[in-house]
Amino acid sequence: MTAEANTGARGSIELIDVTKRYGSVVAVDSINLTVKPGEFLSLLGPSGCGKTTTLRMLAGFEQPDGGHILVNGKEVQGVPPHKRDVNTVFQHYALFPHMTVAENVAYGLKQKGVPKSEVSTRVAKALDMVQMSKLAERKPRQMSGGQQQRVAVARALVNRPSVLLLDEPLGALDRKLREEMQIELKLLQSRLGITFVFVTHDQEEAMSMSDRIAIMLEGHVEQIGDPETVYEHPKTAFVAGFVGRNNFWQGTSTGTGVNADDGTLFVATNPEEHVPSGNDALAAVRPECINLVVDQPARSENQLLTTVASVSHFGDVLQYVVSAAEREVVVLVPRTHASRPKVGDRVWCTWAAEDVYLFSARQAEVVMAEALTGA
Numbered sequence: 001m002t003a004e005a006n007t008g009a010r011g012s013i014e015l016i017d018v019t020k021r022y023g024s025v026v027a028v029d030s031i032n033l034t035v036k037p038g039e040f041l042s043l044l045g046p047s048g049c050g051k052t053t054t055l056r057m058l059a060g061f062e063q064p065d066g067g068h069i070l071v072n073g074k075e076v077q078g079v080p081p082h083k084r085d086v087n088t089v090f091q092h093y094a095l096f097p098h099m100t101v102a103e104n105v106a107y108g109l110k111q112k113g114v115p116k117s118e119v120s121t122r123v124a125k126a127l128d129m130v131q132m133s134k135l136a137e138r139k140p141r142q143m144s145g146g147q148q149q150r151v152a153v154a155r156a157l158v159n160r161p162s163v164l165l166l167d168e169p170l171g172a173l174d175r176k177l178r179e180e181m182q183i184e185l186k187l188l189q190s191r192l193g194i195t196f197v198f199v200t201h202d203q204e205e206a207m208s209m210s211d212r213i214a215i216m217l218e219g220h221v222e223q224i225g226d227p228e229t230v231y232e233h234p235k236t237a238f239v240a241g242f243v244g245r246n247n248f249w250q251g252t253s254t255g256t257g258v259n260a261d262d263g264t265l266f267v268a269t270n271p272e273e274h275v276p277s278g279n280d281a282l283a284a285v286r287p288e289c290i291n292l293v294v295d296q297p298a299r300s301e302n303q304l305l306t307t308v309a310s311v312s313h314f315g316d317v318l319q320y321v322v323s324a325a326e327r328e329v330v331v332l333v334p335r336t337h338a339s340r341p342k343v344g345d346r347v348w349c350t351w352a353a354e355d356v357y358l359f360s361a362r363q364a365e366v367v368m369a370e371a372l373t374g375a
């Protein structure tokens with residue numbers, strides 16, 4: 001099914017040239033996005049890139065300054081939040097502290113004047129979906145963060161929306177609980193078949209849960225695609241650095257590679273971008289695509305002599321940080337790797353030409369900042 005074929009179906013979303021400004025800040029810059037019915041789409045990007053603003057416009061809490069938003073094929077301009085076929089789950093549970101779990105979930109339905117008998121059936125069903133039936137009489141403060149967030153999801157689902165908007169719903173949870181909730185939410189979504197638009201700045205979370213990911217930067221979408229595509233074929237240096245990890249080298253394009261400022265020569269057989277010879281360019285190689293070898297390879301390109309600076313064990317893989325001249329390179333090798341160089345050893349880094357990404361240096365600063373913060 002194509003996105004176009006689905007436009008108009010229940011659970012479809014379309015953003016056409018949507019822009020939102022706050023004074024001189026362009027929070028969302030002419031975004032175009034189609035979400036298919038039943039799709040799990042993540043908006044992924046660094047702080048301030050416009051994720052929440054996009055979600056709030058979908059929910060109806062903010063009005064766009066330009067463009068069109070369609071839900072279920074209908075323009076929602078002017079439609080208030082409670083009349084849209086969407087519900088939102090926020091990062092902070094925002095439950096009423098004086099109400100029980102069941103009362104919290106029932107609240108919206110009672111406001112809408114849904115008959116009492118129907119309210120109790122729907123609340124019971126929504127609590128069952130998130131496995132919270134047993135705690136229906138608890139107050140929010142008597143529950144863990146994960147349990148409270150399940151209640152918040154139930155409170156949204158009880159309205160039977162065709163689209164659920166989730167703004168960093170797992171951001172406040174510790175790592176283990178977050179991973180459990182990721183699996184639960186994903187299972188719930190595929191069971192219910194409703195559309196999820198899920199905001200996160202955690203690339204692993206986006207990768208593990210989404211059908212497609214829209215990677216945002218400074219109010220626009222850099223790239224949209226399924227997790228494998230955005231990982232394997234990042235269209236821009238920013239995406240290459242934000243989704244998964246990459247080692248970057250700045251330099252000058254040779255047309256088929258990069259002559260890096262540190263003297264390393266990169267040859268790329270599958271560049272994602274063609275950068276004309278002589279222009280500023282970036283070469284990138286993922287940590288898992290670099291091999292560590294003791295003997296100097298018999299070639300002049302795609303290799304670098306380094307010294308092992310540190311070795312960390314991550315269970316199934318070992319992370320090496322090796323250094324050369326003024327820079328460090330991150331290398332991941334499988335635990336079963338034959339040779340295990342030690343700190344202080346001299347090793348050659350080598351990589352295949354098909355694993356070299358080549359980008360124009362448009363966003364060099366952004367990428368370097370991301371790389372330094374390990375994002």
Ligand SMILES: Nc1ncnc2c1ncn2[C@@H]1O[C@H](COP(=O)(O)OP(=O)(O)OP(=O)(O)O)[C@@H](O)[C@H]1O
Nearest residue numbers: 022025026027046047048049050051052053054201
């Ligand atoms: N009510 C507001 N008034 C003024 N500026 C705002 C307002 N809301 C957001 N912005 C600005 O719009 C831009 C996008 O903000 P937004 O909250 O959408 O980012 P985000 O991607 O959700 O970031 P985070 O990951 O930190 O939540 C930022 O520069 C932000 O400062």
Ligand SMILES: [Mg+2]
Nearest residue numbers: 051052053167
């Ligand atoms: Mg936000």
